Amino acid sequence: MKYITFALGKGRLVNNTINLLNEIGIEFPEYHENSRKLIFEDEVNKIRIVLVKASDVAVYLERGAADIGVIGKDTLIESGANVYEMVDLGFGRCRFAVAGLPGTDLNKKRLVVASKYPTVTKQFFAKKGQLIDTIHLNGSVELAPLVGLSDCIVDIVETGRTLKDNGLVVLEDICEITARLIVNKASFKTKNQRINDLIQQIEASVSKKGDLVR
Numbered sequence: 001m002k003y004i005t006f007a008l009g010k011g012r013l014v015n016n017t018i019n020l021l022n023e024i025g026i027e028f029p030e031y032h033e034n035s036r037k038l039i040f041e042d043e044v045n046k047i048r049i050v051l052v053k054a055s056d057v058a059v060y061l062e063r064g065a066a067d068i069g070v071i072g073k074d075t076l077i078e079s080g081a082n083v084y085e086m087v088d089l090g091f092g093r094c095r096f097a098v099a100g101l102p103g104t105d106l107n108k109k110r111l112v113v114a115s116k117y118p119t120v121t122k123q124f125f126a127k128k129g130q131l132i133d134t135i136h137l138n139g140s141v142e143l144a145p146l147v148g149l150s151d152c153i154v155d156i157v158e159t160g161r162t163l164k165d166n167g168l169v170v171l172e173d174i175c176e177i178t179a180r181l182i183v184n185k186a187s188f189k190t191k192n193q194r195i196n197d198l199i200q201q202i203e204a205s206v207s208k209k210g211d212l213v214r
C-alpha cells in the first residue's frame with residue numbers, strides 16, 4: 001500500500017494535529033517535540049507526516065509532494081492554492097484585523113498598510129474600494145506603525161497581547177481564522193477511499209470535541 005503524506009507547518013499547529021491523528025489511531029512513535037527530524041511514519045497505517053515551513057504547506061500539496069495538509073485559513077487564503085479545503089479543524093483559532101495606533105484614520109488618501117499577508121490586505125481594502133500602498137514584511141509587523149513605516153497593519157490577533165504591549169489597537173476586524181485540512185486534487189481521485197475514510201474519522205473527532213466545548 002502507498003503512503004498517504006500529510007504536510008504540517010512546523011510551529012503552532014503541529015501538536016494539535018498530531019494529537020488529532022493519535023485520537024483516530026495514527027501514531028508516530030519516533031515523534032517528539034524537540035526532534036530535528038522532518039519525516040515521521042506510522043508504518044502500520046502507512047501514513048507519513050512531513051514538517052515544512054507553515055507558508056510552504058500549500059506548495060507541497062500543489063506540487064503533489066503531499067496528499068493532505070494542515071494550514072491556517074490565513075495562510076491558505078494568502079497562498080491562493082488550488083486545493084480542496086475539506087475540514088475546519090477548530091483549533092489554531094485567531095482572527096485577522098487591521099490594527100494601528102489609537103485614532104488612526106483608515107480613510108485617509110493612500111493609506112500605507114504593512115503586513116505578512118499582502119494578498120489578504122489588498123483584497124480587504126479593494127472590497128472597500130480603497131486604494132492603498134502595501135508593504136510586505138516577514139515578521140514583527142507591529143513595529144511598522146511605531147516607526148512610521150506604515151499607517152497601520154493587517155495581522156493576526158490571538159490574545160491581543162502583542163498589540164497591547166506595543167500600544168496598538170484593533171481598528172477593524174477582518175475575519176475569524178482556524179486551521180483547515182486541505183487535500184491535493186489529484187490525490188483525492190487516486191487515493192479517494194483512504195482519504196475519505198481519514199476525513200470521516202477526523203470530522204467525527206473534531207465534532208466530538210466541539211460538543212464538549214458547547
Ligand SMILES: Nc1ncnc2c1ncn2[C@@H]1O[C@H](COP(=O)(O)OP(=O)(O)OP(=O)(O)O)[C@@H](O)[C@H]1O
Nearest residue numbers: 010011012013054055072073074075092094156158
Ligand atoms: N498568535 C498567533 N500568531 C500567528 N498565527 C497564529 C496565532 N494563533 C494561531 N495561529 C494560527 O497558526 C498558524 C501557524 O502559525 P505558525 O506561527 O506556526 O506559522 P507562521 O505564522 O506561518 O510562522 P512562520 O512565518 O514563523 O513560519 C497560523 O497560520 C494561524 O492560522
Ligand SMILES: O=P(O)(O)OC[C@H]1O[C@H](OP(=O)(O)OP(=O)(O)O)[C@H](O)[C@@H]1O
Nearest residue numbers: 139140141155156157158159160161162
Ligand atoms: O494576539 P497575540 O496572542 O499577541 O498573537 C499575535 C501575534 O502573534 C503572531 O506573531 P508571531 O509570534 O508569529 O511572530 P512574527 O509574525 O513576528 O514572526 C502575529 O503576527 C502577532 O504578532
